[in-house]
Amino acid sequence: MAAPIAVLFDIDETLVHTGGAGARSWAWAFDQLHGVAADIGKHTSAGETDPEVGWKTFRAVLGRDPTHDEMARLYAAYLWHLADDIRTSEHYRVLDGVEETLTRIADAGVILGVLSGAMEGAARTKLEPANLGRYFVFGAYGSDSPDRPEVTRLAIAKAARLHGSDLGAQDVYVVGDTPLDVQAAHAANATAVAVASGHYTAQALQAVKPDHVLGSLLEPFPGL
Ligand SMILES: [Mg+2]
Known part of the structure; x- marks a missing residue:
């Protein structure tokens, strides 16, 4: 070979x-922006892309398709939280x-x-x-x-x-x-x-x- x-x-x-930093950060973003609990593990599977995860979870918890600016804000909030969470994630x-x-x-x-x-x-x-x-x-x-x-x-x-x-x-x-x-x-x-x-x-x-x-x-x- x-x-x-x-x-x-x-x-x-x-x-x-x-150590769950990604899932926690998606949950934080949905809570901050839409005031809803969102568990990506319930709506997506490992190996899916972030846009798929965000979009599918949005549909599942809010019951409609996101607009482009809603997705942009979701990405930004997710990234913002992730940068802090990853540094304190106990099981990283x-x-x-x-x-x-x-x-x-x-x-x-x-x-x-x-x-x-x-x-x-x-x-x-x-x-x-x-x-x-x-x-x-x-x-x-x-x-x-x-x-x-x-x-x-x-x-x-x-x-x-x-x-x-x-x-x-x-x-x-x-x-x-x-x-x-x-x-x-x-x-x-x-x-x-x-x-x-x-x-x-x-x-x-x-x-x-x-x-x-x-x-x-x-x-x-x-x-x-
Ligand atoms: Mg992987």
């Missing part, structure tokens, strides 16, 4: 566990093997990118307490598109620009903890590496046929 040219990492439950932690794996990939001459359903501002905030941003040369985010396969295509296109030529499925690995990450990787013609570090077991992830399944990033990374 040849080494990949770029490896793209999901953030939530792949690099870090935020970097997941096992992350820094060792990122260092090994970078040392192998492979480009590292972020591929996250989080909005760009939220993605940066989530990486900040652990100073993980320094590993990633570029990224594509939920703020680029609400559609995860499209975000994945964008990330691959950015990696190709940086590299200077088109990249095939063997050249780009997409690392994530949910079936949605695996499906997006395949839809965008990339190699899917599923890590059972989040809500899905290795067995559950196998069901969507990733190219590689790891129990955690403590295990040897494929292609290195």
